[in-house]
Amino acid sequence: QVQLVESGGGVVQPGGSLRLSCAASGFTFRSYGIHWVRQAPGKGLEWVAFIRDDGNTKYYADSVKGRFTISRDNSKNTLYLQLNSLRVDDTAVYHCAKVTSSSWGTLEDWGQGTLVTVSS
Amino acid sequence: EIVMTQSPATLSVSPGERATLSCRASQSVSSKLAWYQQKPGQAPRLLFYGASTRATGIPARFSGSGSGTEFTLTISSLQSEDFAVYYCQQYNNWPLSFGGGTTVGI
Numbered sequence: 001q002v003q004l005v006e007s008g009g010g011v012v013q014p015g016g017s018l019r020l021s022c023a024a025s026g027f028t029f030r031s032y033g034i035h036w037v038r039q040a041p042g043k044g045l046e047w048v049a050f051i052r053d054d055g056n057t058k059y060y061a062d063s064v065k066g067r068f069t070i071s072r073d074n075s076k077n078t079l080y081l082q083l084n085s086l087r088v089d090d091t092a093v094y095h096c097a098k099v100t101s102s103s104w105g106t107l108e109d110w111g112q113g114t115l116v117t118v119s120s
Numbered sequence: 121e122i123v124m125t126q127s128p129a130t131l132s133v134s135p136g137e138r139a140t141l142s143c144r145a146s147q148s149v150s151s152k153l154a155w156y157q158q159k160p161g162q163a164p165r166l167l168f169y170g171a172s173t174r175a176t177g178i179p180a181r182f183s184g185s186g187s188g189t190e191f192t193l194t195i196s197s198l199q200s201e202d203f204a205v206y207y208c209q210q211y212n213n214w215p216l217s218f219g220g221g222t223t224v225g226i
Contacts, residue, residue, distance in 0.1 A: 037164075044207065045158075050216070059214045060215070062215065095164075097164075100166075105152060105209075106154050106166065106169040107154070107164070108166050108175070110163035
């Protein structure tokens, strides 16, 4: 079955950096686009970024554009999110989510997430 | 950016009752609307895509409808396992956007 396992979260000071990873299994990773979605504590879902199956097309939320970078290594079945210039309001659980076979925009399978806490 | 607005924010219903959740888009998203269910401590679960197409394994008591700017998620007879937060999400335009959620509780 599809498994998505995020890692790399932790506590970081404002202005700092982190790299999140999402290890995928149970499907042909190179054939699917993947999203990052975050959820601040007690809040709703916020879409963060998307990368197409071949890694050549990427989209970002305005709130993270220029600070976060999404990438993937299809040889390792792994998705990444580089977080730079972190701010307190970036504190959230970050989920990776695989799209359906028919649409880039429908998030069919989700990981449990990794918590990023930005605090001084 | 398309703003998604869900109402009500909280819906109090009893088991066996019908629940109707609304989602409005600030501009037309055609039928590119998805619904998700999230329980405490869990990742979201896809319920519907294309506004009305049930995802795999979703019970028939759930139904989705609408197009353009107005969408509805209906749970015909609430079961105990349906108490959760429900989110709508548009995928007609980048950036993708979620509604603020509706909490369905007793």
